[in-house]
Amino acid sequence: MIDIDLHLHTYYSDGTESPTELVRRAAAEGLRTIAVTDHDGIDGVPEAAAAARPLGICVIPGLEFSAEWMYRDDSDRPEMHTMHILGYGIDLASGTLQEKMKEIRQKRAIRNEKLYRAFKGKGIEIDRKELESASPGGFVGKRSFATAFLKKGLADNLEEVFSSEALMDDPVIRSIHKEKTSAEEAIRIIHQARGKAFLAHPFQLGYSSLSREPEGFRSRLALVVRQLGILGLDGIECYYPTHDRERTAYLLTLADREELLVSIGSDDHGPCARKIKRIHSFRVEADLLRLAWVKDMTCSDA
Structure with missing residues (x-):
C-alpha cells in the first residue's frame, strides 16, 4: 500500500480536523510522507510538523491556491478557467x-463581511462568535457559515445547506466569490518560496463534474497544461480518488508528453467529510517510480 499522500486539508481551511488529529490519523493509516495543503493558507503546517516529528512522519509544507488562468485555444479565442494549484516544499518564511x-x-475578511450582510438581509442573523466557534483554526469561510446554520437548526446536514436556495444556493450568496490568484502568480510565488507547483485534480479544471466531461474538455485540458508548463508548472496530480484507470493513464501520458512530474493526493478533508476522498481511497495503484522525486523534498521543521 502506498505510504504517500500529498493532498490533505485541516481546519485551517475547510477540513474538519486539527493538524495534530490529521497527522495521527495519517500515521494510523500507515502513511509516512504527507503534504498539508490547506486552501490559500499555511497556518496548519507548523502544528502538523510538530505532531509528526515523534511519529516519524515527514510533513512536506504545502498549500493549495485557488487560481484562474485565461488560456487561448487554437483559434486564439480567450477563455477563463478556474483551477487549484498545489505548492509542495515551500519555505514558509518566504517574504x-x-x-x-x-x-x-x-480579501477573505471582506468577502465574509459581504456574506454576513447578505444573510442578514435575508433575515438570517448570525452572531460573529458563532462563526468563530465554527472555525477552530481561525479560518472563516462559507463552510463556517454552513456549520453555524446547522447549529441553529436551519438544515440537517452540510449538503442540505449548500443545496438550499434559502441558504447557500441563493443566487446572491453564490455570487459572492472568493478572489482567485492568477495561475501565473501562484506558480511564481511557489517557486520564489523554493517549492514545486502542481495542477491539482486536472479533471476538475473549471470545477467540472467529477464524472462527466464537457465536450472538448480533454483538448482544453491539454492546452491549459501546456501553457501552464511554459509558465513553470512542475507537475500534475495524476493519482486522485475520482480518477479511474483510463483517466489516470491519460494524465500519465500527458505528464510524460509535457515532461512534468506526477503527484498523488486524496484531497482528504477529514473523517466527517466526503467519503469518496479519503486517505487510501485511490482507484488505481500508484507507480512508486513516478513518485521518486518526493524523496528529495525537505520535511518541514517548522
Missing part, C-alpha cells in the same frame, strides 16, 4: 509568500 497570505486573509 513573497507571507505577503500573499496577508493579502488573501484581508
